[in-house]
Amino acid sequence: MKKSLKNRRILITGAARGIGAALAERLAKQGARLALIGLEPELLQEVGRRCGAEYIGECDVGQRASVERAVAAAVDALGGLDVVVANAGIAAQLPLIGGDPQVFDTVMRVNLQGTYDTLRVAGPHVAHRDGYMLLVASLGAAVHVPLMGAYSASKAGTEALGNALRGELAPTGARVGIAYFAELDTDMTRRGFDTRAARVFAGTPHGTLTGLAPLQPAIDALEQGIRQRSRTIASPWWVGPALPARAIVQRVVDQVVRKKIAKVVATARGERSTLTTLQPDGGQSIDTLESARAPDASAAPPTSDLDDSQAQESTPRPRIHPGTPRQLGPINELICRALGVATGTGRPNLFATLGRHRRLFGPWLVFAGALMPFGRLPRSETEMVILRVAHRMDCAYEWQHHVRIGQRYGLTRDDIDALREDTLSARRWSPRRYAILRAVDEIHDARALGSATWRGLQKVLTDDEIIELCMLVGHYQMLAQTISTLAIEPDEH
Numbered sequence: 001m002k003k004s005l006k007n008r009r010i011l012i013t014g015a016a017r018g019i020g021a022a023l024a025e026r027l028a029k030q031g032a033r034l035a036l037i038g039l040e041p042e043l044l045q046e047v048g049r050r051c052g053a054e055y056i057g058e059c060d061v062g063q064r065a066s067v068e069r070a071v072a073a074a075v076d077a078l079g080g081l082d083v084v085v086a087n088a089g090i091a092a093q094l095p096l097i098g099g100d101p102q103v104f105d106t107v108m109r110v111n112l113q114g115t116y117d118t119l120r121v122a123g124p125h126v127a128h129r130d131g132y133m134l135l136v137a138s139l140g141a142a143v144h145v146p147l148m149g150a151y152s153a154s155k156a157g158t159e160a161l162g163n164a165l166r167g168e169l170a171p172t173g174a175r176v177g178i179a180y181f182a183e184l185d186t187d188m189t190r191r192g193f194d195t196r197a198a199r200v201f202a203g204t205p206h207g208t209l210t211g212l213a214p215l216q217p218a219i220d221a222l223e224q225g226i227r228q229r230s231r232t233i234a235s236p237w238w239v240g241p242a243l244p245a246r247a248i249v250q251r252v253v254d255q256v257v258r259k260k261i262a263k264v265v266a267t268a269r270g271e272r273s274t275l276t277t278l279q280p281d282g283g284q285s286i287d288t289l290e291s292a293r294a295p296d297a298s299a300a301p302p303t304s305d306l307d308d309s310q311a312q313e314s315t316p317r318p319r320i321h322p323g324t325p326r327q328l329g330p331i332n333e334l335i336c337r338a339l340g341v342a343t344g345t346g347r348p349n350l351f352a353t354l355g356r357h358r359r360l361f362g363p364w365l366v367f368a369g370a371l372m373p374f375g376r377l378p379r380s381e382t383e384m385v386i387l388r389v390a391h392r393m394d395c396a397y398e399w400q401h402h403v404r405i406g407q408r409y410g411l412t413r414d415d416i417d418a419l420r421e422d423t424l425s426a427r428r429w430s431p432r433r434y435a436i437l438r439a440v441d442e443i444h445d446a447r448a449l450g451s452a453t454w455r456g457l458q459k460v461l462t463d464d465e466i467i468e469l470c471m472l473v474g475h476y477q478m479l480a481q482t483i484s485t486l487a488i489e490p491d492e493h
Contacts, residue, residue, distance in 0.1 A: 006031030014088030035074035061114030111154030129173030322352030
C-alpha cells in the first residue's frame with residue numbers, strides 16, 4: 001500500500017530547475033508541504049510559486065553557513081521535516097591530468113561537501129520513525145568514464161555518505177535512500193555534455209554515451225521511492241540492474257573508451273570547461289588549458305579505405321532475430337549497447353542474438369573475454385588469427401568486424417590482404433607470425449597439428465600461448481559456425 005504524501009514536510013535542495021524543480025511540482029500535486037532551496041533566485045521563485053511552497057530560500061550548498069541558515073528557516077516554516085532530498089549538484093568536464101584543479105575543487109565542494117552539510121544539518125529533523133533522507137547520486141557513482149572523474153568521485157562519495165548514514169539513522173526508524181540516474185534530459189546534462197570532447201568521445205551530437213533518457217520516468221521513480229522510503233531509486237529502467245554488475249560494466253566501458261581516449265583528452269585540454277550551474281563566486285566557466293585552442297576534433301575520424309565488400313557477401317535474413325530489450329533483460333541489453341559504442345554499429349546483431357539465451361550469454365562473455373581482449377597473445381596477433389579464421393570459415397560477420405579492429409591494433413592493409421590469400425607466404429610474415437598462421441590453417445584443415453608445425457610453434461610461443469592459440473581458433477570457428485547457422489546479418493557501420 002502506497003503511503004500518502006499529503007502534508008508530508010519535504011525539503012528539496014537544487015530546486016530551481018531540472019530534477020529538483022520537476023520533483024517539487026510532482027510532490028505539490030500530491031499535497032506535500034514544500035521548502036525549496038537553491039541558486040538562481042528568479043527560477044527558484046517561479047518554481048516555488050507554481051508549487052505553493054511554504055519556504056523559498058536562496059542557498060549555496062557549497063557554503064556551510066548558507067546551508068545552516070536555509071535549513072533552519074525551512075524547519076521553522078514547515079514546523080519540522082519528514083523528508084529531505086539532497087539533490088543540488090553540478091558537473092563539468094575535467095581531464096584529471098592537465099585540467100584545472102579549480103574544477104575539481106568546485107565540483108567536490110558543491111556535490112560532496114554540500115550533501116554532507118545538508119544531511120548534517122537536516123538529519124536531526126528527520127531522525128524519527130517516518131523520516132526519510134534521499135541523496136541523489138548518479139550512475140556515475142558506480143561506473144566511471146574519462147573526463148568525468150571529479151563528478152564521479154563526488155557522486156561515489158555521496159553514495160558512501162548515504163550508506164554510512166543509513167546505519168547511523170537505523171535506531172531512530174528513519175530511512176535513507178540513494179538515487180541513481182543515467183543521462184537524463186535536463187539542462188544540467190545538456191550543458192555538461194555540450195563540449196567537443198564529449199561529442200568525439202560518444203560519437204553522438206548530444207555527447208552522451210547512452211542517449212538522453214526522458215525525465216518523466218525518473219520523477220515517477222522518485223515519487224514512488226519517497227512514498228515507500230526506498231533504499232534505492234534508479235532510472236532509466238536498466239540502471240538498477242547495472243548497479244550490482246558495476247565491475248563487469250566498468251570493464252566493458254574501459255574497453256569501449258580505449259580506442260578514442262587520446263584524441264578525446266587532447267580535445268578536452270584545449271577547450272573551455274563550463275560548470276552546469278553558475279556559481280556565486282563567478283565560476284561559470286573555467287579554462288582547462290591556457291594554451292591555444294585545439295583543432296576541432298568533432299569532425300568524423302578518418303575511415304578505412306579498405307574495401308570490405310570484396311571480402312564476403314552478406315548473409316541471408318536471420319533465422320533468429322536479435323532480441324528486444326525485454327527479451328535480453330537489462331544487463332544483457334546494457335552490455336549490447338556498450339559493445340555497440342565500441343564497434344560503432346549500434347547493438348551488434350551477434351550479441352543481441354546470443355543474448356536471448358540469458359543463462360548462457362554471461363558465461364560465454366567471460367570465456368570470450370579471457371581469450372580476447374584479455375588474453376596473453378598480443379592484440380595484433382589475436383586479430384590476425386581471428387581474420388584468418390573468418391576467411392577460412394567464409395564468415396562475413398567476423399571479417400567485417402575484425403578488419404576494423406585489426407587496423408586499430410596495427411595490422412596494415414597489406415597484412416589484411418595477405419590474410420585472404422589461399423596459400424600463406426613465409427617471406428611475407430615474421431617467423432613468429434608465420435608459425436601462428438600455419439597452425440591456424442592446419443587446425444582448420446586437419447583439426448590437429450603435425451609435428452613440424454608443433455615444433456615451429458614451440459620455438460616462438462610459450463606453452464600458455466599455444467594453449468590460448470588453439471582455443472582462440474576453435475572459439476572463432478564455433479562463432480562462425482553459429483553465425484552461419486543462425487544466418488546472423490552483418491551490422492551496419
